[in-house]
Amino acid sequence: MGAASLSSASLVNSLSSLSLSSSQTPPPPPPPPTAVSLSSASYDSLSLKALTINQPVIAPSIRETSPDIHSVLFPSLAFSNTLFFKTPYNVQVIVSPDESEESLIGRFRREVFRANVIQECKRRRFFETNQEKRKRKIRDAARRRARRRQQPVAKKDETPRKKVVDDQPENWDLIDIEVPYCK
Amino acid sequence: MAKAIPKKGSRGRIGSRKSIRKIPKGVIHIQASFNNTIVTVTDVRGRVVSWSSAGTCGFRGTRRGTPFAAQTAAASAIRAVVDQGMQRAEVMIKGPGLGRDAALRAIRRSGILLTFVRDVTPMPHNGCRPPKKRRV
Numbered sequence: 001m002g003a004a005s006l007s008s009a010s011l012v013n014s015l016s017s018l019s020l021s022s023s024q025t026p027p028p029p030p031p032p033p034t035a036v037s038l039s040s041a042s043y044d045s046l047s048l049k050a051l052t053i054n055q056p057v058i059a060p061s062i063r064e065t066s067p068d069i070h071s072v073l074f075p076s077l078a079f080s081n082t083l084f085f086k087t088p089y090n091v092q093v094i095v096s097p098d099e100s101e102e103s104l105i106g107r108f109r110r111e112v113f114r115a116n117v118i119q120e121c122k123r124r125r126f127f128e129t130n131q132e133k134r135k136r137k138i139r140d141a142a143r144r145r146a147r148r149r150q151q152p153v154a155k156k157d158e159t160p161r162k163k164v165v166d167d168q169p170e171n172w173d174l175i176d177i178e179v180p181y182c183k
Numbered sequence: 184m185a186k187a188i189p190k191k192g193s194r195g196r197i198g199s200r201k202s203i204r205k206i207p208k209g210v211i212h213i214q215a216s217f218n219n220t221i222v223t224v225t226d227v228r229g230r231v232v233s234w235s236s237a238g239t240c241g242f243r244g245t246r247r248g249t250p251f252a253a254q255t256a257a258a259s260a261i262r263a264v265v266d267q268g269m270q271r272a273e274v275m276i277k278g279p280g281l282g283r284d285a286a287l288r289a290i291r292r293s294g295i296l297l298t299f300v301r302d303v304t305p306m307p308h309n310g311c312r313p314p315k316k317r318r319v
Contacts, residue, residue, distance in 0.1 A: 091302040121279035126316045
């Protein structure tokens with residue numbers, strides 16, 4: 001196995017407290033020159049030490065924040081998987097030996113979809129004029145806005161409808177009750 | 184200047200030597216374009232061991248791009264390599280074709296242990312200008 005795959009595995013290990021979750025986005029690498037030049041054998045221990053010494057504060061926050069925020073918090077590390085490793089990749093899925101075929105393929109497809117690989121490929125196949133680019137951006141923005149508005153609005157609609165429904169029909173019949181001081 | 188004289192034995196044996204190579208771990212590259220799928224099996228360093236494609240499996244024309252063709256290509260590439268004793272493999276998938284999932288399925292079914300599945304589709308950071316739009 002090349003040092004690249006080992007290094008990515010060890011990075012995942014060190015930054016997420018030794019739990020290999022395959023759906024995790026590639027975490028930010030340690031200071032590049034030291035990382036790349038280290039041999040794979042001594043890599044794990046040294047990288048752990050370096051990370052604990054240099055970035056004690058960042059490590060826990062990485063675990064808590066979602067992968068989407070990583071590109072905002074660490075903008076320079078947004079393309080870390082494509083630039084820093086020996087074989088740059090867009091998506092990596094770590095396979096456990098006792099995993100079913102469908103789950104592996106489903107996981108891979110979901111990761112690829114999240115990374116927008118196929119959409120980007122199709123877009124870059126042919127040249128796109130500025131007019132088309134503007135149209136595409138407007139369409140994407142509208143889609144994103146619609147998606148963001150759909151979810152909270154749907155929740156609000158449900159609760160008032162439940163309250164309006166009246167199970168018992170109104171009862172105007174005379175009720176025989178003994179009222180004092182009346183016949 | 185004296186020219187290096189090759190050894191007598193190596194000249195005759197070069198062809199058969201390469202096929203004896205035993206590789207326990209390798210990398211399977213799948214290039215899935217819209218019209219074809221090429222499956223190449225290499226060792227960890229990248230030296231090709233065997234390859235197969237939908238076209239070499241007998242499909243021609245539009246049928247090369249189908250997922251079934253990708254499946255047969257992957258199966259044929261792996262059959263040649265399993266005999267050489269490859270147990271573990273890494274998969275690198277490139278390109279936006281239909282053969283991506285089908286080839287991966289075929290590899291999974293062949294019994295080779297997969298360690299990583301990676302997507303290595305090359306993404307320009309706004310580099311070369313692509314060809315003009317087709318007016319079909």
